[in-house]
Amino acid sequence: MSHNPGPETEPTTKLRVQSFIERATRLWEDLRYKQHRLRSDTYRVAVGEAEADLYALSKSEYLDFARLPERGILEELLSDLRPDDIFYDLGANLGLYACLAADVLDTTIVAFEPHPKNADRLARNAELNGSKVAVHRVALAASSGSAQMKLSPGFGPDNLGSAGHTLLTEYYEEESESVPVTKLRGDEFVAEERAPPPTALKIDVEGTEMDVLQGLDSTLSRPECRLVYCEVHEDRLDSQGYSVSDVSDFLASRGFSVERRSIDGYQSFIRAEKV
Template sequence: MTIAPKLLKMAQLMKRPFFASTVLRHRVAATVEHLEAISFCAPATLIDVGANKGQFSTAVRGLLPEAVIHAFEPLPVAADRFASVFRGDPLVHLHRFAIGAENGTSTFFVADREDSSSLLKPGKGQQDAYGVSAKEQIKVEVRPLGSVIDLTALPSPVLLKIDVQGTELDVLKGIESLDPFDFIYVELSFVVLYEGQCLFEEVRAHLAGRGFSLRGVFNQSVTSAFGPTQADCLFVRDDDR
């Protein structure tokens, strides 16, 4: 992010007391670039898979003070920061493990840019596009989403947000039914950045087969190495339950 966008983002953060307080007290900046998508979905429940320090959950909380939030973050340092941001908020539930297709323990690659950490090893594409590489490895617990919370008991509408750096299909395949979700908002890549990762078209096809259509694309990242590289994609359930 260049200086001008950084200044614009800081100005947006300072306009809202909750966002400003979170920056000043916890050094966690709400992802204001997602506010349009969040406002469109207006979720009563957020499932934040790949919550990191709480940037997206903070954006949701700033717009929707009564939303229930279930957040999943396996990286201990990031999860600790998330916990400090939302300490005392009874509607926020932090789960300190990764979400995948099956129960187990897996290697987690901690990147030199923390929010690029993943269950997959950063590849040459990630280095070429963003200058990011793995700095260490840790072991983390992995669970399917439906084994952790009762998805049928969540206040609707429900927004499933996924930001897991290449293992999006594993997250989705670990959910027996997508019926509880009204919206799925997921960061997807158009080129390979991590070893063995899935790409945009694979996830789009998977979701189409399970009753979700692509509604919009936000925050496209264009790099000198690849051109269009990543984007945040909003999928909406096809029916009108």
């Protein structure tokens, strides 16, 4: 006797539909990427009045630029910048923020990226756009010296991109690869006059926010240092005994008016401004 399983339940139907949509989306994105690579090895990112051409030599790079999940943050940051700002980009990665900022500023962008391959691509992207970007292959921190940068799971030293690389060596499993990098105290960088003191900073350092801020204590206390956009990684801060409130309180005690934001559900960040 045959058995009639009966109609599928509503949750099962929803799962099947969701799975179908995900597969179709992946196929569509594969097709878009392959079509794009036939035409160009770069991708033009436009945010407001700013534009930048960026090398997109892998599907993940292409999708990062095409989807641009941080568009809302970029729009707000770029609109806050003034033409004469000295902009420091900490955790510059492949140069998305640096190259877009260079398109709206009259000054040289000061970009910090310790990962060797990412720094190479950052320099290439700046050259591609004719952007005034000074690339410093160091990680700003509370103390100077050498360190190991733990790479996101599945990444090797030759892989580019990824927003997950961190100096928190205990954060990922032991089998995650790492690369040696150089740390430099931020106030020391400024004191040595390697670049003019910043008036605006973007900080995306994957959990070492407090370490970076402590190293920039004197710099952030300067009256002309007026604007900070800092991504905050709550779980990584917590692993060191810090909280997002500690980041906010640190900036507030240096004269900033602080607000915590999240645009379109993307990574939380702190916007701090002296008014």
